Amino acid sequence: MSPSIRRRLVLLVLASIVLVWGVALITSYGQAKREVSEWEEARLAELAQILALLDQRNLTTLANARIDVREEEKGGEPGANDADDDDALPRDALFQVRKANGEMLAGSPQLHALNAWDLPVPPASGTQDVTLGGQMYHSFTLRDTTLGHIVRVFEPANTRSDLVSGVASRIARPTLIALPVLAVLVWFSIGLSLAPLKVLSGAIRSRDVNRLEPVDIGRAPTEVRPLVDAINLLLSRLLHSLERERAFTADAAHELKTPLAAIKVQAQVALAEPDTALQRLAMERVVQGVDRSARLAEQLLLLARLDVHEKLSTVPLKPAVVAKDALLANERNAQQKDIRVTLTGDLRAEINAEPVLIGILLDNLLDNAIKYGQTGGSIEVAVEHAADRVQLTVRDDGPGVAPGDLDRLTNRFFRATGNQATGSGLGLSIVARIAEHFGADLRLGQGLGERGLSVEVSFPAYAAVR
Template sequence: MNSIRSRLLLWQISALLVTAMVVSALTYRLALKGFNELQDDGLEQIAHTVLRHDETPVPAPTGRAPADPAPTYTTGSDGAVMEADSPLVAPADGEPDEGRFVSQIWSTKGELIYASVLDDGPPLQPPGFHFVVWGDHTWRVYTLPRETRTVQVAMTRHDRNQGTASLVLWLLLPMALLVVLLGVLIHEAVSRALRPLDQLRRDIGQREVAELHAVSLNDLPDEVAPLAHTLNQLLERLDQLLAGQRRFLADAAHELNTPLAAIKLQAQLARRAQAGERQTALDDLDAGIERAIHLAAQLLQLARLEPDQRQPTHEAVRLDALVRQAVAAFSAGADARGTDLGVVQADAATLVGDRAALRALLDNLLDNALRYTPPGSRIDVSLRQDADALLLEIADNGPGIPAPDRSRATERFVRLNQTDATGSGLGLAIARETAALHGGTLQLDDTPGGGLTVRVRLPLSSPP
């Protein structure tokens, strides 16, 4: 059962029923006790009334001699005292009492003087209240002794229980009505309490894909407002993500359009070129294709670094060995340009990260350094380990980047030198995203003596 409404109703109505049963049981016990006490009080009052109206002795009924010996008593299995042998005594007027009570008058010698029933009734008991088994019933007996008379009044337990059952029924009927009424009110209260969630669900369910504006927080309960606020934060991040993807697609289409148009033009020129000029045209066509391949590869790398596409494989990476491999891969291109590319320091260091992404970071930084420094320049690569981080530096003595433009230089598709047709403006952006993926930062500084130093700081702790 995953429904909050069903769970609330189940628990609340179950608690209501359990409480109602406990209260009903207590009410029944208290009502039974009170009713029995009331009936006992009634027996006592009847006994006093009979005693007050019997101020003079009454002759014993015919057939029983006054000189009979005192009756003997036996004790039943339930502890009740019963007379062993008691003669039958009719009422004084010869007619039986049809009421619910049996009254008896006994002499001080234990002789039955009067009985309100045709047979003599329950045997004489000690003073006070007792339960006596007589005939086919259990009797509640009250015995009241005085100097000249002893009055005993009795009532069957069946008659007592009948009165109690009718009373308890009327006592429990309001409790049953209360349970039904509270059940209806609880159902309505739960429905009203969960109505904001239903409204929130309808609000979100009726939206189109592009409708990512925040949901209204007005009139929301305190328990629902944090959920709606968190949902608004998610919608805001999702809107930013989709907006970034739309910008990325637009910029990628724009950037790809230029090299593809150049390739088409170079292919047409190569087709029309004379035999002596065809080789030059084909070289230009190869360069255009190479630039398009490089741009497509960078776009793929950047797309893999998007937040919704990040699925890095974290492993222990010997970053010093990875730096040497990257520098060796670019050494041939550097030698062809007469550029001095080398590793000046590489501390042995192991980093938990994505090997492919870290290699892409090094490749893009080295490619940028070679691409934007003039032939004959110097590019120094160093890797140092601090107490809690690794510091990777790639320093060149090229033209550098002015301080006001450095924040823009790490944005996507930003080329500060618009006359350069070989770059795509993605190298530093890829490096920044890769550093952020590993919990690090990228910073652009001046190289002493002139040039640009790209400094990447990577923490040694596990990336987020």
């Protein structure tokens, strides 16, 4: 059986009610017991005072009769119900009345059978429990100094609980009757309160896979609203992710279409051209087109992995060391354009990152700087340690980018106007995504001599991370 919030709430509510009612019943029973005990003692004292006022003749007559001290007798009142009688057993009070010198004036004959006729009299007035004939009795002694009488009254103790049990029964009976009714009411009340969850479940279940707009169930309770908001936030993220993937797929298809079409044209030229030199030139262009398509595919795959990958494990590394490797990898391209590349700054600064991704970041920055830099120009790679940040900057002195295009350079497949160099428009997108992955800040600005482009990536320093 699957867990049920409704069932759990009903059980918890009913258990709480039963617990509270149980405590209340026990407390009421104890209180009723004390009240009845006090009332019984007062009644015995009152009976003793009455007996103290009687003369010897009346006392003798009363001693030979039964003194039934029950507050109710079967059939004692018109319409009385015997089943509701609080004192179903007989309750005969016994008594002794003596003079101050101890002479017996009158007493209940039953005291002889109980071997209590000559029972010692307590020295002071008050209540006392005594055992007579193996049975417990409540006793009250009254020393009346005015009349000179000593009155002692006895009452069986075993029937005193009748009244208390009746009180407890009258308290518990409505509770036992009301509990099933209350359970039904609680069940339906909780079901009514949980109805918005059913509405929400139905709204989500009826959704088509392409419907990702926010869920609206009307006026939701305060407890359900966070769940609705969380679902709507998730749907918004899914919608944004799908839109981004659709745009990425469309742009990727468009970017791949151009080099593939060029490869096809060059291949057709090579097949149709009888001149061997022209055939070789066409095949070289085919190879260049394949290389461009392969690099584009690699960049697309890298972006896809960065989009879905969880945080990678990181190690302390020196950006300057990674930069040297990137310089060596791009040295040939720089020499072809006679570009001078220098590495400056704090070569011992460390960051917490993944070496391969930092290498890809630097490789893209250097490739862009060389590709779009001017022939015979300069490129500067600087590593600076300031406070708790390590800044990695690549500057060139090429034609630069129009101020209006700076904010769009990190968009995928965006290429600044006026650039003639071949490219996919993914290099800075990859740089921006890697920087975001490691919590770094990316800033774009003017390059060397107020020309070209400057790309600054500010990482948290390793010491600050540690």
